[in-house]
Every structure is written in structure tokens, then in C-alpha cells.
Amino acid sequence: MNFRLKTTEEVAEILKELQSTTNLRPNLLSRIAISLSVLEKSIPNYVESDLNGLDFNRATLTGDQDYFYKAIITQHFGKPLTEEEYFPDLFNAHLTRGIEILSNEYKHLGNYEKLLNYLVNISITQLGEV
Secondary structure, eight states, X not given: OOOEEEOOHHHHHHHHHHHXXXXXXXXHHHHHHHHHHXXXXXXXXXXXXXXXXXXXXXXXXXXXXXXXXXXXXXXXXXXXXXXXXXXXXXXXXXHXXXXXXXXXXXXXXXXXXXXXXXXXHHHHHHHHXX
16 A cells, blocks of 8 residues: 655646645645546546655645545546555546646636635535535
8 A cells, every 4th residue: 555645746846836825735735636626527647756746645635534535536436446546546646637727727816815715616516516
């Protein structure tokens, strides 16, 4: 069982950029990114980590909600996942896609307050669809 995840260099740069503009830690930004990624219908593309990416411990990324993250990623995938499929492979794929979505939304909206309003509105919209 793998408890380490290495991002791509591009994800590392985006996380650092978002951290400097939002004052949110990379693990919190990663959790938001996962949430945005699973809203997409398609399965994200698998990614290869590289030497210049950020290195995360699984517990840092998922905290005491690891079971929840595994459940939503498994539900999104549509069939049971082994631990090896879930982490780091699919988790990293969702993280990569979600960070790109989050970064694009931040750039489009222009500031942290507008981003927070956008995220709240997504949450309310998704709750209404349940």
C-alpha cells in the first residue's frame, strides 16, 4: 500500500501560485480540487509524477476523511477500486484535473472572494441535484 503521492511539476507550480494568492495551504487546495474533479462526468487521465513535483503524505491530503475521498472517487469511477488503483493513481489524476479547473476558475474570476462565492454556489447547486 502506497501512502505517498508525488504531483507533476505543473501541479506543484499551480498549488504554490494559488497558495500565495489565497493563503490556503496546498492540502486544502488539493481537497477543493478533488471535489471539483469528481463533478466532471469523465474519468480523468492518469498522470506520471516527476522529480520536480510536490511530495504529499496520504494523511496530509485526506486527513481523517480518507474513507470519504475513497468513496467519492470509487463512486465516480463506477466500480470497486483496489487501494493501489485509488491511491496514488486515481487520486493524483483527480488532483491534477481539479487543480487545473480551480486555477482556471481563479484566473477567470480574478480574486479569492469571487472564487469562494463560486465554490459556495457550486455546492448549493450540487446539493439541489441530490
